[in-house]
Structure formats: C-alpha cells, structure tokens
Amino acid sequence: MATDSTTIAPSLYLPGPQTPRYVVDVSPKRMANYFTDVLIVGGGLAGLRAANALGDAAAIVVTKDELRESNSNYAQGGIASVWDPADDFASHVSDTLRAGGSLCHREVVELVVHEAPLRVRELMAWGTQFDQHDGQLVLGREGGHTHQRIIHALGDATGREIMRAVIARTRQLPNVQIWERAFTVDLLTVDGRCCGAVVARHGQPPALIWAQHTILCTGGCGQVYRETTNPAVATGDGHALAYRAGARLRDMEFMQFHPTVLYIAGSSRVLVTEAIRGAGAYLVDCHGYRFMQDYDERLELAPRDIVSQAIVRQMAITQHPCVYLSLRHMDPELVRREFPGFTATCRKFGLDPSRDPIPVRPGAHYMIGGVETDLDGRTSLEGLWAAGEVTSSGLHGANRLASNSLLEGLVFGARCGELVGELVRQQPHPLRAERLDWRIRPGEESFDVADIRNSVKSLMWRAAGVERGGDRLREAVHTIQGYSRYVLDHAFYDAAGWELQNLLTVATMMLQAALAREESRGVHHRLDFPNVDEQQWRRHIVLQAPAE
Numbered sequence: 001m002a003t004d005s006t007t008i009a010p011s012l013y014l015p016g017p018q019t020p021r022y023v024v025d026v027s028p029k030r031m032a033n034y035f036t037d038v039l040i041v042g043g044g045l046a047g048l049r050a051a052n053a054l055g056d057a058a059a060i061v062v063t064k065d066e067l068r069e070s071n072s073n074y075a076q077g078g079i080a081s082v083w084d085p086a087d088d089f090a091s092h093v094s095d096t097l098r099a100g101g102s103l104c105h106r107e108v109v110e111l112v113v114h115e116a117p118l119r120v121r122e123l124m125a126w127g128t129q130f131d132q133h134d135g136q137l138v139l140g141r142e143g144g145h146t147h148q149r150i151i152h153a154l155g156d157a158t159g160r161e162i163m164r165a166v167i168a169r170t171r172q173l174p175n176v177q178i179w180e181r182a183f184t185v186d187l188l189t190v191d192g193r194c195c196g197a198v199v200a201r202h203g204q205p206p207a208l209i210w211a212q213h214t215i216l217c218t219g220g221c222g223q224v225y226r227e228t229t230n231p232a233v234a235t236g237d238g239h240a241l242a243y244r245a246g247a248r249l250r251d252m253e254f255m256q257f258h259p260t261v262l263y264i265a266g267s268s269r270v271l272v273t274e275a276i277r278g279a280g281a282y283l284v285d286c287h288g289y290r291f292m293q294d295y296d297e298r299l300e301l302a303p304r305d306i307v308s309q310a311i312v313r314q315m316a317i318t319q320h321p322c323v324y325l326s327l328r329h330m331d332p333e334l335v336r337r338e339f340p341g342f343t344a345t346c347r348k349f350g351l352d353p354s355r356d357p358i359p360v361r362p363g364a365h366y367m368i369g370g371v372e373t374d375l376d377g378r379t380s381l382e383g384l385w386a387a388g389e390v391t392s393s394g395l396h397g398a399n400r401l402a403s404n405s406l407l408e409g410l411v412f413g414a415r416c417g418e419l420v421g422e423l424v425r426q427q428p429h430p431l432r433a434e435r436l437d438w439r440i441r442p443g444e445e446s447f448d449v450a451d452i453r454n455s456v457k458s459l460m461w462r463a464a465g466v467e468r469g470g471d472r473l474r475e476a477v478h479t480i481q482g483y484s485r486y487v488l489d490h491a492f493y494d495a496a497g498w499e500l501q502n503l504l505t506v507a508t509m510m511l512q513a514a515l516a517r518e519e520s521r522g523v524h525h526r527l528d529f530p531n532v533d534e535q536q537w538r539r540h541i542v543l544q545a546p547a548e
Helices: 045-051 089-099 106-125 158-171 238-244 302-319 332-340 342-350 405-425 449-462 472-489 495-516
Strands: 010-017 033-042 060-061 177-179 183-192 193-201 207-216 255-262 283-286 323-326 358-367 368-371 384-386 539-544
Touching: 010 495, 033 045, 033 193, 033 255, 033 302, 033 405, 033 449, 045 060, 045 158, 045 405, 060 183, 060 207, 089 106, 106 158, 158 405, 183 207, 183 495, 207 405, 238 368, 238 384, 238 495, 255 302, 302 323, 302 358, 332 342, 368 539, 384 405, 449 472, 495 539
Parallel strands: 010 539, 033 060, 033 207, 060 177, 207 384
Antiparallel strands: 183 193, 193 207, 255 358, 283 323, 323 358
16 A cells, blocks of 8 residues: 555554444345446546546446435535646645645655646536636635635535536446446455445345446545534445455544534534635634634634634633634625625525624534555455545545545546556456355344434534544444444345444444544544654554454
C-alpha cells in the first residue's frame, strides 16, 4: 500500500468485529447468474468516472437507488483545483498536508493535486456548466485553503450539475449497463479473490453477478449518526461488505463533521455550504458574540475540525442547542445570486438570511477512513478496486481539506477504470459460476429494525461525535456488540435489514478505532487524550476480519 514511510510509522493492525461471511444464502445452482468484465458498485461520481474510463470492456454499474441519489449529487461545495495564475500546485499540496494532521501520503496528495486541472477540463468538455464571469471560471475560497481555488456550479449546487453531465454521458456508453434500485448485499470471493457480488434488484431475490474485476464506489456512512448531512442511502454498505469479504479497512475513527448544518427542530438536516463563510458570513453564539476569534486566528475559515469543535464548546458554554450564521452585514443580492439553494431552504422555514440569524450546528459529513487502497485504487483483496469516499486512499489523512472529495472521486475513478479496462483487454478469460454454498439459518425471533437503527444512530452521536471519551466509547462498544449478537446472524430479506447489519458492522469498527487512538488528531478529538502524540500515533489503524 502507498505509504510515506519518511513521516508515517507502520500501521497498527487490529482484529475487527466477528461477522458472518455472507448475510444471505449464496448458491449459484439456485440463483440467477449474470456475467460481465467489470462490476462497478455505486453510481456516484467515482463510479461513473470509472465506467467512462473502461474503454470497450463490458460493465454493469449497480446503484441501490437512482443514479442521482448519491453524496456526489448533494455536494454543495466545489472542486479544489489550481487555476488562478497566482496559485500553484505546491500551495494546494501544502494546504492538504496541513489539514491532514500528518497522516496524508504526500505522493497521493501530489498525484491528485496535479491531476485536478485535467479533470476539471474533462468535466467541462462533457458539458458541466461551472460558474463563470467574463469567460473565466469564478474561484472561491473555503476553510484551510490559502488561495482562491474552489470551482463551483450553480452557486451551491456543484455536485448536482456535475452529476447531470456525467450521468448523461454514461447513459450513452454502449458497453455499460446501469442497474438502478439494486442493493449489493455482499461481495463474492473464491480462493481469496473477489469475483463479483450478490445483488438484489427491484426487490427480487438476490442474484449473482460474476466479474473479472469489481470496483467499489459506494460512498460514505454518515447515516450511522443521528445528525448528518448525508442522504438516506449512505449506510456504509461498501465498508461493511468489503470488510466481510476480507479487505483491510483503515482509519475508521476519522469521520469529518461539517460545522454548519441547518438546525431546525423536527426538520431534516441540510448542509450550509462552507462557501458562505468563505464569502464573509460570521459565526455568532446565542448572545450575538463572534466566538471564533477565541479559538483560531483564521476565524470562520479555519479547517472544519477546528470550527466544529469550537461550535460544540461554545454551545456548552452558552447551554444553547446551536450557534448562528450571521449574513446581515453582507449584500442581500449577492447572497441570493451566489447561494440560491441556501436562500430557498431558508425561505422554506420562514428565515431571511439578510435579516435573521441562521441556526446551525455540526453534523456527520464525510467518512475519511475506509477501504485501504494504493495509488491505483487496488485494495488488499485481489480483484477488488475502490475509489471515492468508501476508501482510505492517503489523500485526506486525519482531516479532509474542503472540496478535495469530488476531486478524489474523479482522479481515482479514472485511474481504476483505465487500469481495469487495460487488464481486461490484456488478460481476457471466460467467466463461469464458481462453486459456492453458503446457508443462513433463518431466525425465529423478530425485532424492530427501525428502533435498533435509531438507537445506534443516537448512541454513535453521543459516544463518537465531535467530542469523544474512553468511557463513553467503551460503553458504546458493549451496547453495539449486544445488538450485533442477534442482528448479524439474522436472515433478512430486504434492504432495511441488510442496512442495519452494515451499520452495526461499521459502527463497531469506528468505535474500536476511536478507542484505540489515544490522542487527538484531525477530526478525532478525545477529551481524555486532548493532545497530539506524534511519537506513538503518527500511524494508521487497520482493521481486518478475523480469520475463520
């Protein structure tokens, strides 16, 4: 795996939770079988970019909802790319490394940063309409960046515009089938190699897709928390099924919390893009005090971990459930023009940004940890590749720099697709159904799936949220293990049950890693270990399923 050995000590390897190898019956003789060169699990930006890089290799893209229902589509922020002549690659690299808390891999950061302009031009050629003024791209600035280098589309709807263009292009590819509303239940493995997946399509019984290569692009796991910016589909499925298949997962303690999520009791949580603070909005507490001056000289443009932690502390000081964004000093017309989505959302709740303070608090946003990959997107499991938020690529370290995530999906989606497509052309071989026979013992007990899921989400928010402590983490591990004893071995027949099994598996790994890392670094803030420990903890934590 790619490692900057000059700065990062050898990883700490821990056994992860005990799980069944498969969560459904698997038998080629009793199930429908499909065959393809490449299986891409996930229809977000990373997955579709991989599909566009395969050349003429036959591929099936499987996504559990519609293509537009992904974290990529909901990305309000932009793509970070060196574009301004006053900017340079070294500065973008430096900003990324600084935000990453000494755990970024320099060679990965340099690769991604240098490819950024190429990938942006590619999107423009495919029809993406980025914001421009007088024929030049409009560049914004977000927390942790030292230059104006954030490229947006439609103000605060960058992800939606990019996905519109990429989906349209992908649907025209003659070699790519797209299976929407198809839930990937497990990865297939034979003799230590990934050879496809178990997929339940349109509510039908699971079928088997056999593939020479499988590319995992399933996104994040924000739904493991009560407070989250993530859509309902982000239940950590890719993390869990890769783990059950035997792949290594890394840095699962690092969940990035977005500082500003619209907080209105009873409503769904809506992300308030960081670009609004980049444009000049202030954070104030319930008394109108601009508190960021007490925490960081960069004020509202400090990295997200610092801002999130400051907000949580200020909420504790004031004993108030949120803080507020103040835009009253800003030009109302500029706010309406630059942030139409934000303005429309505020109006739905009777708020006028030009007059009213906007209630916000942190929410789970981006999973930094994930399936361990190398520079080309290879995982530790032969035949399995991965790109995007489901991975731990080495780009983000302990804290993701704003607007580097869409970029990561583009770069590694393209690299995976290009290399896998070339391997298919160089080493073609006929596909066949392998011998497998796995049976799940039907359980007689019944339980409320929704109730357990809500309990897990609330528990994770209390124990492994912005602030963490050993006692709460240990208690949460014990509770989650109790749920797991009767849920993981249960035979489910629908997505709700499989998602619960995945959430429990991912939650356990996150808690184990957070408990093991006895320091505070990046997004991981331990109240009982408040300092960075460079000597002991400048290293990754890797989890892998215990050998059966």
